[in-house]
Structures are given as structure tokens and as C-alpha cells.
Amino acid sequence: MRTVTVVGASLSGLYAARELRAQGFDGRLVIVGEETHAPYDRPPLSKEYLTGRAPEEDLALTDAEEHAELDAEWLLGVRARSLDARGRTVVLGDGRTVSTDGVVVATGASARPLGGDRRAGVHTLRTLDDARALRAELTGGERRVVVVGGGFVGAETASSCAALGHTVTVVEAATLPLVPQLGPDMAAVCAALHRRNGTALTTGASVAALHGTTAVTAVELTDGRVLPADVVVVGIGAAPNTAWLAGSPLALNDGVLCDDGCATSLPQVVAVGDVARVGGTRAEHWTSATRQPRAAVTNLLAGRTVADARSVPYFWSDQYGVRLQFAGRRREGDSVRVTEGRIADGAPGEDGFLARYERAGRTTAVLAVARARSFTRARRELARDTHETREAHETHGVPA
Structure with missing residues (x-):
């Protein structure tokens, strides 16, 4: 070439x-x-x-x-x-x-927009220019911030806005934020993080309309509630x-x-x-x-495939001063149990925790909250076990 x-x-x-x-x-x-x-x-x-x-x-x-x-x-x-x-x-x-x-x-x-709304005060957060515009709006006094979407970008943005002293509400259409990624038990722990840090969490409702002529003034939800808003951050994927x-x-x-x-x-x-x-x-x-x-x-x-890009999925998220780390592939029906640390009153304990997702006696994923060293070890074990399982399947002609 x-x-x-x-x-x-x-x-x-x-x-x-x-x-x-x-x-x-x-x-x-x-x-x-x-x-x-x-x-x-x-x-x-x-x-x-x-x-x-x-x-x-x-x-x-x-x-x-x-x-x-x-x-x-x-x-x-x-x-x-x-x-x-x-x-x-x-x-x-x-x-x-x-x-x-x-x-x-x-x-x-x-970033997916919210119906192409062009009102002032409505933001997505994907690019540097997006971040510049949002940061400018968050300076110069307290704002009422509504974050639409409780995924990783939404949760991190809510955490940052709360740290800046703004009044923050997260609106999530699902029953809990991060349910597809973490499952209901661990998603409930993330929901508790929001509430413990003063962020209001509204679930099971989505946005029906935005109010305001040239600038946003409120967010109307599908259940009829109206949330006052000076700034709306859209994090819906x-x-x-x-x-x-x-x-x-x-x-x-x-x-x-x-x-x-x-x-x-x-x-x-x-x-x-x-x-x-x-x-x-x-x-x-x-x-x-x-x-x-x-x-x-x-x-x-x-000019042909000679190398494999497959690896064990891994992501992290920093929310309210706590780092969440996840590796592996969780599926519906996997069980989950805390193997280190503890969950207190539905939220991470002071020393965090490590949880393992399991299927048929085998670890499929690991989640750590404020437990970086334990997570590194568990992630390494998961990668090794996944590699060995994949090799065994391929040796016998079975798709991994």
C-alpha cells in the first residue's frame, strides 16, 4: 500500500x-x-x-x-x-x-438529540465544543439542571453538576439507571449513589415536551409532571x-x-x-x-484477517467521587453476589465492594465500586478464564 x-x-x-x-x-x-x-x-x-x-x-x-x-x-x-x-x-x-x-x-x-430541539439551554455532551458550551452555562450562579438519561454520560454529568452546586434531577425512562449494563440489583446501588449525593432521580418516565419560547424553562414528563429547568443535558445514547x-x-x-x-x-x-x-x-x-x-x-x-481483536469488555465511570469498574459480559439470568466489601442501606459501604456475576458456576463479569485493586485482580482472572474457554471451544469446533 x-x-x-x-x-x-x-x-x-x-x-x-x-x-x-x-x-x-x-x-x-x-x-x-x-x-x-x-x-x-x-x-x-x-x-x-x-x-x-x-x-x-x-x-x-x-x-x-x-x-x-x-x-x-x-x-x-x-x-x-x-x-x-x-x-x-x-x-x-x-x-x-x-x-x-x-x-x-x-x-x-x-450524540442522539432530543427531537432536534434548538432552544437555548438544551445540550448534548459528546464533543469538546459541546463541553465548552455546557461549561459556560454552568458558571455564574446556581442552575436547575435536568439530565435526560441515566446512562454513564448522564450519571457523570449529573455528578459534575451536583459538585458545582447546582440543583440536579436525572430523568430515566427505565425502572433504574444502567439496568441493561449492570442488572437490577447493581443498578439499584447506582441509583442510591445519586440520591445519597443530593441528586433527584425520576425513573419510569420520559420527556414529553420542553417548555420555553427561546430558552428552556421546564421539562414536561410523560406522567404529567413538570420539572423547572434552566439547563437540560440530553444523554440518551x-x-x-x-x-x-x-x-x-x-x-x-x-x-x-x-x-x-x-x-x-x-x-x-x-x-x-x-x-x-x-x-x-x-x-x-x-x-x-x-x-x-x-x-x-x-x-x-x-490484506486478510490474521489477527483477532476480541477481548473482554471493560469500562469505568467516575460518579460522586467513586469509581465504578466493570468487565465481562452480563446476560439476563446471571446471578450476582458481593464477594468483597459490602453494600450498606442499598449504597456502597465506605470501603466499596466487588461483585461477581455468575452463570452455571462460572464468573461472567465483575463489578467494583471504589475497589480498584481487587477489580484489577478479578479482571485478570476473568480474562484468563475467558481465553481458556474460547480456546477450548475453538479446539472442538464450537463457536465461543
Whole structure:
């Protein structure tokens, strides 16, 4: 390959560019990014950056020295419009084209809006520009903040707003926040974290309408309640950025469909990060974005799948001064038990706890709250057991 184009100046796009150079690709490297910013770290946006504890310069993932080492052409502030696979060309939104031999799709995902509402005071939190706008609104006095969605971004944003002294209400359509990820028992513990820290939690209701002419003044729920609001933060998930690939030969279904090695239906194209559905799963986590590129680049340069990107899923979340860490795959019907620490009055005890999810006598996932050392050990054991089980299945011809 003479030219490889990384579409998406994201975390996964940057890691793919690093892997290309590390694995010996010395040709032309082009990195296309819709945002004007060089790659930056997103997790702090809802936490340290929002509360003012991390300056903007701390978010940068690259510096001048690395830019020189990568020797890449950075095309920032322009989106990819289409992929001409036959002509091996990436068409940009401003009409320019990039002729290329290989493509790494790393376009990530975009926050889902709340019905396209344009009122002032209504925010999503996905990009640096989103975080800048929200942070500006949260300065200069107490605000009534309604966070729509109790997932990780919503919970972290609520925690940050509460730390800043604002009055915060989280609205979650499910019976408990984080039920799909953690199951009802552990989701109840996360709900207790909100309440213990002064955040009101409203569950089993969704947004029916927003009030206010030019700026939001209240949130009306489907159960008829009306919550006064100066600021509304919408955290109802993200959609993979695949619109630019419509009409290409790539298979799309809630992301770019890939095999276990991030290879797509086109031999010259791989996908990584939030936009990639690898082996049937699309994981919007930092660890996936940083681990997938190694196998993806190996397979891109080889022209076929020779490396596997599968790993034990892992994510973390910082809420109300407590770190939650989760690894593995929980399924409906798994039992869960606390093996270290304790839960007191429905909330984590002072020393936190470690919980194990189990199925048929085997650990399938682990959750730790303020128990980092125990979690590291349990996660390592889970990875080893999962690898051994997968090898046993594959040896006997059984899908893992």
C-alpha cells in the first residue's frame, strides 16, 4: 500500500495511525477529521473538564513531537462525504478527493438529540465544543439542571453538576439507571449513589415536551409532571456515524459490520472504535477504541484477517467521587453476589465492594465500586478464564 487514509481524527483513529507507523507502514498517511480539533480525550469532558479541574490543554492526545513522528497529512474541519470503493477514493465534504489504497473507518458516533430541539439551554455532551458550551452555562450562579438519561454520560454529568452546586434531577425512562449494563440489583446501588449525593432521580418516565419560547424553562414528563429547568443535558445514547458510507459496498447495521479482526466486507477497509460492530458487538468504550486498532491495522496491511481483536469488555465511570469498574459480559439470568466489601442501606459501604456475576458456576463479569485493586485482580482472572474457554471451544469446533 502506498496510501492509507484514516477517516476520523478520533481516539481510535489516532491509535490506528500510530499502529500503522509502528507496524512498518512508511507510505502516505492521511487523517481526516470533521472537528477542527486534533485528537483529544473524551472521558474528562463530563468530569474534570466540566468541573474546571482539567484545563483544555490537558485533553490533547498528541503533541508537536508526535505529529512529526507520524508524518501524516491532517485534514481537519472537513467531513468525509462518501467512499468510492471501486475507485479507492474518499470524497470529502468540500469536494476534495483522497485517492487511497487502504481505509481505516474511525468516524465514531454522535450524540442522539432530543427531537432536534434548538432552544437555548438544551445540550448534548459528546464533543469538546459541546463541553465548552455546557461549561459556560454552568458558571455564574446556581442552575436547575435536568439530565435526560441515566446512562454513564448522564450519571457523570449529573455528578459534575451536583459538585458545582447546582440543583440536579436525572430523568430515566427505565425502572433504574444502567439496568441493561449492570442488572437490577447493581443498578439499584447506582441509583442510591445519586440520591445519597443530593441528586433527584425520576425513573419510569420520559420527556414529553420542553417548555420555553427561546430558552428552556421546564421539562414536561410523560406522567404529567413538570420539572423547572434552566439547563437540560440530553444523554440518551449515540448513533454511529455511518451516513457517509451509504451507497458503498460496506455492510451497515448500527455500525460498520466487521469480523472478529475489524475487517469489513472490503479487503482494503477496516473499522475501529464506536463506529465498528466487531464480531456482532459495537462497544462504545475507551478500551475498545485503543485495543482494536492493533489487530485492524495488522489485517489491513496483510490484506486478510490474521489477527483477532476480541477481548473482554471493560469500562469505568467516575460518579460522586467513586469509581465504578466493570468487565465481562452480563446476560439476563446471571446471578450476582458481593464477594468483597459490602453494600450498606442499598449504597456502597465506605470501603466499596466487588461483585461477581455468575452463570452455571462460572464468573461472567465483575463489578467494583471504589475497589480498584481487587477489580484489577478479578479482571485478570476473568480474562484468563475467558481465553481458556474460547480456546477450548475453538479446539472442538464450537463457536465461543
